Amino acid sequence: MKRIALLGPGTFTEESADYYLGRNHFDYVNCKLIDDVFMSTVNGQTDYSVIPIENTFDGSVSLHLDWLVHEVELPMQAEWVYPISINLLGVAGFGASLEAGCSGLKKIVSHGVTLTQCRQFLRQYLPHVELEQVGSNGVAARMVKELGRSDVAALAPASAGALYGLHTWAQGVQDHYNNFTRFVLVGSEPLRLPEKTSAMVKTTIIVTLPDDYPGGLHQLLSAFAWRRINLSKIESRPTKKKLGTYYFYIDIEASMDSVLLPAALQEIEAIGCQVRILGSYPTYSYEPEGSKV
Numbered sequence: 001m002k003r004i005a006l007l008g009p010g011t012f013t014e015e016s017a018d019y020y021l022g023r024n025h026f027d028y029v030n031c032k033l034i035d036d037v038f039m040s041t042v043n044g045q046t047d048y049s050v051i052p053i054e055n056t057f058d059g060s061v062s063l064h065l066d067w068l069v070h071e072v073e074l075p076m077q078a079e080w081v082y083p084i085s086i087n088l089l090g091v092a093g094f095g096a097s098l099e100a101g102c103s104g105l106k107k108i109v110s111h112g113v114t115l116t117q118c119r120q121f122l123r124q125y126l127p128h129v130e131l132e133q134v135g136s137n138g139v140a141a142r143m144v145k146e147l148g149r150s151d152v153a154a155l156a157p158a159s160a161g162a163l164y165g166l167h168t169w170a171q172g173v174q175d176h177y178n179n180f181t182r183f184v185l186v187g188s189e190p191l192r193l194p195e196k197t198s199a200m201v202k203t204t205i206i207v208t209l210p211d212d213y214p215g216g217l218h219q220l221l222s223a224f225a226w227r228r229i230n231l232s233k234i235e236s237r238p239t240k241k242k243l244g245t246y247y248f249y250i251d252i253e254a255s256m257d258s259v260l261l262p263a264a265l266q267e268i269e270a271i272g273c274q275v276r277i278l279g280s281y282p283t284y285s286y287e288p289e290g291s292k293v
């Protein structure tokens, strides 16, 4: 069985892995912090890591992209998206309805990204409550269970409530209904997900321009444009070498096995750009009741 490192248990990452990987072919290795997730595959304790990299509303998870670019050499081998439905979970007791302001509730624990995804909800219903960030939503739910205090609650997935026997005070409290997170599976060997069909192969690259000069980015993009290769994402990120210097993180809707993409990358290198390929990998879509996202 392949070993998969992920934030867990009781996290959205774990829920998404259950949907896309399942437990028949994979052993999950639970980690408390994202650093441990990355390092377990780097150190060979696991074959792959599952990493959340982007959310519909928060955009890129910068810390995780930075890990992939600066800290580790773990190629991307698959990508999937998963819906994020956030619940308010607690031990029985604070009891008052949300409309009444849950007046007994003093503290909410959650992952920072999840707190951001519930900002309007928190402002509207729980403005008096102290917020505490922890390394994952699973850790948040476990804390609430262990504390056993009715004035502390977690924002976490339904699976965390089931795992720790918590009461669900409110369901789907994220500010936006259409809330999805994109995850990548990284590791040294290619992997086709069992029983899932990939819609497309994508390639992710990092490009550094030789210099800051007029039209540099235009020149880079034209290598894709005239070949009619679609880019689904481009983001500039700091090189971390000097303030005001950037590289481009680019998702391309084409495979490195195609004829056109390697030629485009050669052209970009010929104009002096540095190109690093983070992965060329199948993407998988969430299909609720047969309809594709």
Ligand SMILES: O=C(O)C(=O)C[C@]1(C(=O)O)C=C[C@@H](O)C=C1
Pocket: 007, 010, 011, 012, 013, 014, 052, 055, 061, 084, 111, 113, 114, 135, 136, 137, 138, 157, 181
């Ligand atoms: O803590 C969790 O539940 C996670 O899986 C982590 C994580 C993240 O790091 O972005 C994953 C998806 C959600 O958007 C919020 C948190």
